[in-house]
Amino acid sequence: MSTPPTNSSKNSSLPTPFSLRLTFEERATLEKEAGNQPLGAYIRSIVLPDTDTPRKVRTRTxxxxxxxxxxxxxxxxxxxxxxxNNLNQLAKAANTGSLPVTPDTEKALQDACGAVQEMRNQLMKALGFPIAKGPP
Structure with a gap:
């Protein structure tokens, strides 16, 4: 029986990594099937179903x-x-002094800030972070 290949580094006791190229569709399919399991662990469980070798490297879910x-x-x-693009145009106009600050302009800027805050809140919610109340 042959021994598995090892890294060429003299100090490494880990086996040589194996690389596999997949199409985007193949990888997406495997990731969907893997669920919360790391992709490498899932592939290993499919390729070597009867092997329950504990891993030294800590796996992340x-x-x-x-x-x-x-x-x-x-x-x-x-x-x-x-x-x-719009923020860049506003900054340029403010820097050149060509942005008149009228009540309409101020309201439009406040509406835009509110929309950005709402997008921030939705993103924080989607990522599972608590949403801060009031101004940031």
């Missing part, structure tokens, strides 16, 4: 997002908005 729908909503709104 993937944590699903708290609310995928809320996160998708935020990302969709950010994609539709031209937030970065």
């Amino acid at each position: 993937r944590q699903p997002l708290k609310d995928d729908q809320a996160l998708g909503s935020v990302l969709g709104e950010l994609g539709k908005s031209r937030l970065a």
Whole structure:
């Protein structure tokens, strides 16, 4: 029986890693099937089903997002908005002194800040963080 290959490093006692190229679709399928299990551990359990070798390396479990729908909503709104471009235009106008600060302008800026705060709150909720009340 042959011995498994080892790393070329003299100080390493870990086996040589094995690499496998997958298409995006193949990887997505495997990740979906793996659920919260790390992908490597899932593949190992499929390829070597009767082997229950304890791993020396601590494995992490993937944590699903708290609310995928809320996160998708935020990302969709950010994609539709031209937030970065608009902020850049506002900064340029403010720096050149060409931005008149009228009550309408101030209200529009406050509305925009409120929308950004709402997106922040939805993102925090989707990621499972507590939402702060009041101004940031």
